[in-house]
Amino acid sequence: MNGAEAVVASLRACGVEVFFANPGTSEMHLVAALDAEPGARAVPCLFEGVATGAADGYGRMAGRPAATLLHLGPGLGNGLANLHNARRAATPLVNLVGDHATHHKPLDAPLESDIDSAAGTVSGWVRRCRDVRTAGADAAAAVSAATAGRGRVATLVLPADVSWSPGAAAAGAPPVSRPTTSPSADAVAGNAVPDGPVAEVAAALRGGGPAALLLGGPALREPSLREAARVAAACGARLLCETFPARLERGAGLPAVERLAYLPEGALAQLRGVRHLVLVGARSPVSFFAYPRTPGRLVPEDCQVYDLTGPDSDVRGTREALAHLADRLPDVQGAPAAPDPAESSPPTGPLTGETVAAAVGALLPEGAVVVDEANTSGLWLPAATAGAPRHDWLCLTGGAIGQGLPLAVGAALACPGRPVVCLEADGSAMFTPQALWTMAREGLDVTVVVYANSSYAILEMEYDRLIAPSGTTTGEQGCGPARRNLLDLSRPALDWAGLARSMGVPAARATTAEEFTAEFARALAEPGPHLVEARVPALFGPPSRTGAPSTPETPSTPSVR
Amino acid sequence: MNGAEAVVASLRACGVEVFFANPGTSEMHLVAALDAEPGARAVPCLFEGVATGAADGYGRMAGRPAATLLHLGPGLGNGLANLHNARRAATPLVNLVGDHATHHKPLDAPLESDIDSAAGTVSGWVRRCRDVRTAGADAAAAVSAATAGRGRVATLVLPADVSWSPGAAAAGAPPVSRPTTSPSADAVAGNAVPDGPVAEVAAALRGGGPAALLLGGPALREPSLREAARVAAACGARLLCETFPARLERGAGLPAVERLAYLPEGALAQLRGVRHLVLVGARSPVSFFAYPRTPGRLVPEDCQVYDLTGPDSDVRGTREALAHLADRLPDVQGAPAAPDPAESSPPTGPLTGETVAAAVGALLPEGAVVVDEANTSGLWLPAATAGAPRHDWLCLTGGAIGQGLPLAVGAALACPGRPVVCLEADGSAMFTPQALWTMAREGLDVTVVVYANSSYAILEMEYDRLIAPSGTTTGEQGCGPARRNLLDLSRPALDWAGLARSMGVPAARATTAEEFTAEFARALAEPGPHLVEARVPALFGPPSRTGAPSTPETPSTPSVR
Known part of the structure; x- marks a missing residue:
């Protein structure tokens, strides 16, 4: 077999099933190898940040790695932000990056760049495959590295000539401990603490x-x-x-x-x-x-x-x-501090972050996977959902926005029987909107809520925190043209329902709590992806012309972010 | 003044006018400094790849650098692919990256990462500003580095504490040669050859x-x-x-x-x-x-x-x-080999890459700036436009797709009096669709043509070139599930007209040559951005079920790519 076939076969043997991919010419032998490998699922991503974020979501929920498939340095670059988030999440993830053929690299062709240095900034393990005879073992070592301890991003760089050369052999699963365990292993490993x-x-x-x-x-x-x-x-x-x-x-x-x-x-x-x-x-x-x-x-x-x-x-x-x-502590026979059962009823009236949270809390289905990149609009979510049926809550771990939609793709593929609810700030969602297309292609049961407040509201808050108190010159009572241009997303307003439909995702817009509740319920009830655009006011904004903050009720301490 | 104010004032003094920005909390003092600086134009980009690609387009057309404004390592990561293209284009570009405060970096906060290593992969010059007293001079040095010789990407990393600390001073334009020149300088510099x-x-x-x-x-x-x-x-x-x-x-x-x-x-x-x-x-x-x-x-x-x-x-x-x-050669009084004047008339019949090229050739306005990321669909463009009125043709220099739409943003801002025509492959356009919103926000006179062939057609060609001849196992006559999944964009088909409208760009779809000609002409005639979705067949595709190539007329040697 050739190197690409050995890499794919070895990853499969080590338990990798899903490949989130945006390949290029230098990865065509890997695509062919995926064609030849039964059980390998190739998921197309129209942008590499979707691939890496999806692999993060998959790894968090499956407890074992998915692989990416990225095209050279620029493909890695596009995936870097969500690999950064995956690194902060300690997600097991095999990051597979194709490279030019070894003999082609000194020619400095247009796509040549320093892949290894860029990969090092987000990876706990980086290896460049230099010999087709070790390609299979290198792939197995990547899985081993990705799954050691809590988990990490393991990057394997595969030159095209290693991919296409014969003489490779598949390697099996390495003898390493996995994050999941069995009862018999428990007893042995107790000594490790x-x-x-x-x-x-x-x-x-x-x-x-x-x-x-x-x-x-x-x-x-x-x-x-x-x-x-x-x-x-x-x-x-x-x-x-x-x-x-x-x-x-x-x-x-x-x-x-x-x-x-x-x-x-x-x-x-x-x-x-x-x-x-x-x-x-x-x-x-x-x-x-x-x-x-x-x-x-x-x-x-x-x-x-x-x-x-x-x-x-x-x-x-x-x-x-x-x-x-x-x-080693006194044995107290008290019940654990479980939250009160949910008593919430669907909200009514104006649509705000608070009423969206109430609707989510009232309707969240049993076993949901919630992806939370709601930022300022999500302030009320933790309290409103504390008593909801059991669920998992996945956060933006590394601060690199644009994680939520891809994470939902990966979580849905890792948990095909569970509903995924993706709560997205509009500014963040615009970093990786291409994920919507993958949801449509794969028919994933994801309900996306976009909080359309047409603002980088968190930066409006931070601007006031950082600039206004210090008395720095800002012109026009702390709101000059740069602030007005750079933190405002309302001119033109993004049509999120239209954007979702353009990628094949059914969508609706809600402007009242009642509308939101109805659309959210419908999206949850129907299979496949849906998007609900929730038009909510921004929690923070620029000062009005009179110099007073535009938002009358500014919480002094947002409890989420 | 504080460090941020010194950096902005120094960049302005060195001729930088436009800042393509996606700032975060660590760059709020830079936003405030832009607010305080008359003449600085802050252009909002909803994704950093738009900012860096726009700065590339601006630098190519203006012959002097624009600046970016990026948020920490992940922001740089998102901008890396188009910085790679700018590096290959030798574009003068000041890449401004905010970082955590110096004393905050050892705490390894969630957004901490190795900015310098990632920046090094795309920059000809990297400097980290370590002292507020040198902040202004560092910014001037960045312009100097960006404009030396043909031009390069100069990355300046600005920690937040340098931004907010007082004690800075603005620096003026450094005494370096610029790519543009004056007649008097010509005579002196002749000796340099x-x-x-x-x-x-x-x-x-x-x-x-x-x-x-x-x-x-x-x-x-x-x-x-x-x-x-x-x-x-x-x-x-x-x-x-x-x-x-x-x-x-x-x-x-x-x-x-x-x-x-x-x-x-x-x-x-x-x-x-x-x-x-x-x-x-x-x-x-x-x-x-x-x-x-x-x-x-x-x-x-x-x-x-x-x-x-x-x-x-x-x-x-x-x-x-x-x-x-x-x-030093014989003086031949022949006219230079100018192309024949255009004799083209608008095409009729089915819409294909060839008829789109004919329409572009027939209608291209005088002084147009053409951004070409048309890939396989653009095969006929060079011949069809050779005799068109004078124009500039800008290409994808580094092979990192997703360059075209951002490049058009920057070119339009550099050349406000000239029409910009952006010829985009659908697969490539999906890497940075957020650029459409900036076109709408800034009212840029850009006519975008998206070749909607619903395929990574160039990879269909490369798969056949690389895999089919070697007889590698691919299953189903060279078309297994991975190829079908990863190279095909038709399930669901992207609605490009709807996607453009969702970001505020008027759009139309064309399915015949006549429709395309009419819509393209209308888009050119009206001010502001427009998008025409050209539904064309893919030049290359997977083998049909009978094993024969699906495209009957495959040119043996594409002359463009």
Whole structure:
């Protein structure tokens, strides 16, 4: 077999089923190899950012990697932002990048560029395949790297001559541990949890003083959440959650966690008074952005920080560490802090972020996968959906907007039996609208809600936070032509329903809460993709001509972002 | 002033007028600085690939740089593909990338990434501003680097704390030579052309034997074209042109040049028998992609290659070198080889790439700027437009598709009095459709033609070239499920007219040559942006069920790509 066939066969043998692809000439042998491999599913993406974001969504929900298929340096470049998000999510992902033939590279042909350097900025593992005889083993090694620990982006660069040359051999699945586990493996792996942190943390929690567990990554899956709730019940510790979790299991029957606020002022208020902060799959909290007069590190000065599991603990190891911790604390027979069951009814009146959230909370179906890139418009979503039927909540982990629609594509392919609800800010959705076409092509059961507030509202807020207080010259009461041009999306307003239909996705527009509820319900009920354009006011905006903020009720501390 | 104000003021002082921007929180002080700077034009782009491609188009047509404004590593990543194209075009471009505050970077906040490494892959110059006191000088140095020689991408990374800190000073224009020149500078700079290559080339051309000049970059502007035509008339040399020129001046009254073919077989045929190949602003030709049984270097073995000007000669230096060469050859009083005047009449009948080209050739207005990302559908364009009124032709220089629509945005802003015609393949246009919104926002006079063939037709051709001859297993006569899924854009078909309207661009669909001619004429006649969706058959396609190619008339050597 040739190198391309060995790579595809090896990835298949290691459990990779789906390839999110936008190939070019240098990847044609990989396309042919996919043609020849039964069971390989090639999903077309009209832009590489869709491919990488979809692979992220797939990996988060499947717990094992999908592969991408990208065309040289520019294809990798187009996929870079969502690979950055995948890296921050610790998603297992095999990033397959074709390159010119080895002998062609010194000629510096038009598409030649430094793939390896660009790949290094987003990958936990990068390898360039240099010999057709190792192509299969290199592919297996990529899966091994992608699935080690919590998971990472593993980039394999495959030159065209390695793809087309004969003499390759497929490699099987490497003997590595996977994030998922079996009961028999549990017993063995229990020894892997070092007792040190557990004993130290248990002693601290028994010693009293306000304590909080900051849960992140694998600690936000059900097994860990239940153990964390035991710990909380035993010692009164609060259960906090990182601001933008990759995958949070939540809803009726599951212990509730409180997400750290996006703005540092909010997170500092949440952490005030905490004396013991136990990190479980999360990192010590820092401000998302720097501001001139706000600290970057958010832990109170007199707070002791413990890391229970280290940065690379997987789902199994994290649950075990929490169980060991709970076992060392008093056994409290209290029920875990499950949220109240939903009592919400569909909202009425004007359509706002708040009424959209109420409708989502009222109608969210059992087992939904919620992709949240709602930004400022999504402020009310966590509270409104806390008591909804069980669901997974997937966030923008790396701050590179344009993640939501692709993530929904991947989640839907990973979970064919589950409804996917994608809650999208309009500014963010415009970074990767091509994902809508893939939803239509693949017939994915995704309900997209676009919050059409015609604004980069978060930047309107940040502009006021950063510029207005300092008295910097901005002209016209803090609203000069650049701000008006760069943060406003209303001239012309984007017709999201029309845009979706142009790519084959049925769509409707809602301007009242009643309309939204009806359209959202219809989209959920019908199979296949749908888009509902929710015309909502922006939460933040430029000062009006009189110099006062245009939004009368500005929450002082947005709790989500 | 603060660092952001110094950077903006310095860029303005060095002649930068337009900022193609998609800022984020870390760039809010730059937005405020743009607000405070009269004469700075901030152009909003809904995706960074639009910003970088627009800056490329602006720089090609204005001959001086626009600036981008990008948000951290992911923003740079999204702009990377079109920066790659700008690098290949040698476009002067100041790529301004915001970063976290210096003290925030060690905290590894979610958006932290290695900006410098990614920037290095596309930039001829990268600098990180480390001190507010040098911010103004750093910005001036970026302009200086961007405009040196032919031009290059100069990336300046500006941390947020440098932006917001006081103590900065604006810097003026540095004393560097610019690509454009004045008559007085000409006389002085004549000495800069080394006589060695000129004398050697003149001797070779006088010595006889089939010769060709391969023109590229600055040699494709009118002054050089006229001197090259003198050389050709004097010694019978052919005038060839690089395959994808950044900016080719052509049309009625200008010397015609023959573009090298995209496929190596075609270029090899064009170069067969040439004994003296003189590079003028072009590089020694190589194959765009590697193929198993085709050479990468396209120069015949017994051909001597000369480089008249070196790789970094600007418009002035290139013209002078050609003039010096012509002066050393016999003075032939023949007219330059201008193409025949246009005799075309609007086409009738089915709409195809050929009839679209005929309509474009018949209707192209005087002074048009043509952006060509038509790919396979554009095969007939060079011949059909050779005798059209004078125009500039801008190509996809780096092979990173998704360049055309953004390039048209930048060209229109650089040339407000000239009509821009953007000829787009549907597959390529889907990489950066957000550019349509910027056209609407800015009211740009761009006529977009989308060749809607619902196919990655060039990959259909390449698949057959690469896979079918080698007998590799592909299943179903060379058309398995992956090929059918990944190269076909017809399920669902993209509604380009609807997509354009959703972003505020008036649009129409044409299915016959008559309809296309009418809609194209109307779009040219009306101010502001328009899109015409031209539904054309794909030139290449998968084998039919009987195993025969689906396209009956496959040209053996596409002359464009």
